[in-house]
Amino acid sequence: MVVSQVMTAATVTVAQAAVGPIPGQPLTPPAVLPLFLGVPLALMALAVLAPWRQARNALSLVGPLITGAAGAWLFSYTAAHGTIAHSVGLYVGGVAIPFAGDQFSALMIVTASVVIFVANWFAIIVGETRARFYPALSLMLLAGCMGGFLTADLFNFFVFVEVMLLPSYGLLAMTGTWARMSSGRTFVLVNLTASTMLLIGVCFIYATAGAVNIAALRGAAAGNGPVTVAVGIVVLAMVVKAGLFPVHTWLPRTYPQTSASVMALFSSVHTKIAVYILFRIYVVIFDLDPRWMWPIVGFCVVSMVVGSFAGLGEKSLRRVLAYQMVGGIPLIVVILAFSYGQPSVALAAGIFYMVHHMITVGSLILTAGAIEETYGEDLLSRLSGLARRDPWVATVFAAGAFSVVGFPPFSGLWGKVLTVTSIAQAGSPVAWLVIAVVVVTSFAAFISMLRVWRKVFWGAEMNRQRIPENLRVPAYRIAPAGVLMLISVGMFLAAGPMVQATRDAADSLVNVTDYQHAVLGDDLADAVGIPAPQDS
Secondary structure, eight states: OHHHHHHHHHHHHHHHTTSSOOSSOOOOGGGGTTHHHHHHHHHHHHHHHOOOHHHHHHHHHHHHHHHHHHHHHHHHHHHHHOOEEEEGGGOOTTTSOEEEEOHHHHHHHHHHHHHHHHHHHHHHHHTGGGSTTHHHHHHHHHHHHHHHHHBOBHHHHHHHHHHHHHHHHHHHHHHOOHHHHHHHHHHHHHHHHHHHHHHHHHHHHHHHHSOOBTGGGTTTTSSOHHHHHHHHHHHHHHHHHHTOTTSOTHHHHHGGGSOHHHHHHHHHHHHHHHHHHHHHHHHHTSTTOGGGHHHHHHHHHHHHHHHHHHGGGOOBHHHHHHHHHHHHHHHHHGGGGGOSSSHHHHHHHHHHHHHHHHHHHHHHHHHHHHHHHHHSOOBGGGOOOHHHHOHHHHHHHHHHHHHHHTOTTSHHHHHHHHHHHHHHTTOSHHHHHHHHHHHHHHHHHHHHHHHHIIIIISSSOOOTTTSOTTOOOOHHHHHHHHHHHHHHHHHHHTHHHHHHHHHHHHHHHHOHHHHHHHHHOHHHHHHTTOOOOOOO
């Protein structure tokens, strides 16, 4: 078994190195990877110490700007040089704490940084950063997110999930009313349960496979019952965090009860880090095993139906959007079931849709937040006539709704076209079943958005005794959501380069041999018979 060979060879190498770091290694670009985590943590410390609110606000924006720019550099560098990895302390691969960067992780870093920047910008606009530690906590969340995207070790992935959760609890507490505090208890309980499951699964993987290094675990769950069960526990924990059926109900109960900026943070970070690791686990550890097609399809199809139709009965604007999240995430995950034939094509569609989903849902949440901050209402029944009163707000919301459904000129069109065409290439009855569900649930999402439009933006003016005549949503308050929708339009207009970027990200994800050589090191990989990576 490759896992045991890797660990044996690593142990011998460590013994030869006197159980210490390998000396004489020059500073190289892979050594930058830990800084994706270190820089936000350093900025967090400065934000804690800074006595001026303006300085703390600036730090909360500088952090995601730096990680976003660094992520763009990482994407470009790995396009030319392949996957890069750094072992903390320069210890030997296989037993070190590894960070690995490829085009997939780089693209996720850029997208998450953009949404976190915009969410923090909105928090500054509406005054949420008056809470002294809001900027510091958002930077700690950013650090955990970066670590989660870059770690090549399942135990350290658990650690970074906890790094993300700790500030999340604080953000819930400091930005919420008593009603939000009540929903916060549900958030804490669910995530503590998921984290416990994740840790138990990681421990079982180590007990059954002898390693938690992702590169060393290639194919470990294919045909090995105990390892499959252990990895299944990790997958179930991530299914809970992603909000897939049947463990989805906590998400629409808790996310809408946070502030809009925190909900945008959570939607772009917590759910997507879970989807990211599901992609990585299925490609590397399950080795794209087609035997798991039916379970994946079953869970995802039901999740799409539940998310799309359950939102039709909601009375709160952000709860409607929360169910759009529940319905959209399985459309990303279901692509795994059809990745066994042409994996790069299928996974590229899933990655494109994931980026689109982060941008579009973030925009819709911040639009709802701008309305709520201005009019003090989130209930559909108490909002009306905003299309005439706030035409710019109506325009941004309509753009987000069109993008969610899949209309041009927004990124949702290409997201759904790529997803449907990649599924159709399978040519099987189950593929056409999934396509039919995608069409039906897209129609349900359209009806849900149309219902919101009719109640909130159409209809008569709101009661003027309750709403001052001159009250409007300020342009600066809707600007963050508008920026995200401009990105969505840009993704539509630049479809060629964007599709190529996601295809490159998918290629880097599928090129597991390159990943293994980077993480384990060429000497260790050669020692256990891992073939040399091929140029793409």
